[in-house]
Amino acid sequence: MTITEDDWRELEAPQATPGRSIRRLHPESTHDMYLAVSHPGLRRMLVLKGDAPAAEGVARSLSRLPPTAGLELQLNSLSRQDYELQVVLTADDLREVFSPLVADIAGATHSAPSTADALLAAVERFERWQHLLRSIGKDGLGPEIRRGLFGELLILRDYLMPSLPGLEAVNAWTGPTGTSQDFQLPSVAVEAKASTAKSTHRIRISSERQLDSTGTPALLLSLISLDERRGGSGESLNAMVDRIRERLTSVAARSRLDSLLIQAGYLPGHRDHYDEPRYTSRDLRFWSVRDDFPRLVESDLRPGVGDCTYHVDTSGLDDYLLTTDEVTNLIRGTHG
DSSP, X not given: OOOOHHHHHHHTSOOSSSEEEEEESOTTSSSOEEEEXXXXXXXXXXXXXXXXXXXXXXXXXXXXXXXXXXXXXEEEESSSSEEEEEEEEOOGGGHHHHHHHHHHHHHHHTTOSSHHHHHHHHHHHHHHHHHHHHHSBTTBSOHHHHHHHHHHHHHIIIIITTTSOHHHHHHTBOGGGTOSSSEEOSSOEEEEEEEOOSOOSEEEEXXXXXXXXXXXXXXXXXXXXXXXXXXXXXXEHHHHHHHHHHHOOOHHHHHHHHHHHHHTTOOGGGGGGGSOSEEEEEEEEEEEOOTTOOOOOXXXXXXXXXXXXXXXXXXTOGGGBOOHHHHHHHHHTOXX
């Protein structure tokens, strides 16, 4: 689901009396969830309704959240039994962030098994956005995150978009939403890594789930070796984003791309910081993660062990290398 400015403008249309304009989200859900705009203040918000037991459970989670400039998460009592959890935009400079934030929280909560679970999922998702916004400095994303984002976009542009319809290709880029791998398709999942190191024999794996092939017919690990410099003939992060948007003919696909970019930390207000550096791809390899490929997965770990970070040495993995045609066929689901 994508929420656009048109959705908000419709709710912001003048009305004669104070109150709220609302529109239900995910009508198929058993949970009451709305886009809302207050009048006459025109505050934008996401509203999730709940009962007293659900509100009591979520109140403890709310108490531990730090404040976030421009955003509020508040629990309001309407009666002894009826409550609302409200995500409220309080600063216009976060308007571009608020729509994907709301869509993401709504998407994470609409299928929760109970009202209490829905409210807790909303709080957890809001906390994830807090971490994201705090991680972005005044100069935008840090160098390592920029490289990683460039590498993911390169795979999206050069491998997924030539093989799939535009919206399908963009929707397959799931890394910004917090999935275990950066790309997830019915036929294959891809974990993408990018590096500017001279020697690329060691790849850092950040969790025991990144190379876990549970639930996917095939899992690939990719490594993009980049040359990074200011100036020159390389491609900036902004140029990469612009070229992908130009190739997307669907409004829905472009809107989804913009939403995912924001979830990845690429905020429109920081665009001026991303004309440099420029990147040139020196090498791109894909390995099939199967059989005895060196990796840690959850089933290998003893109880109580988790959040593992480790390195894979690729120097002896030639038997797992894939050709471009093999990768393309897996993405298309035609590998037989």
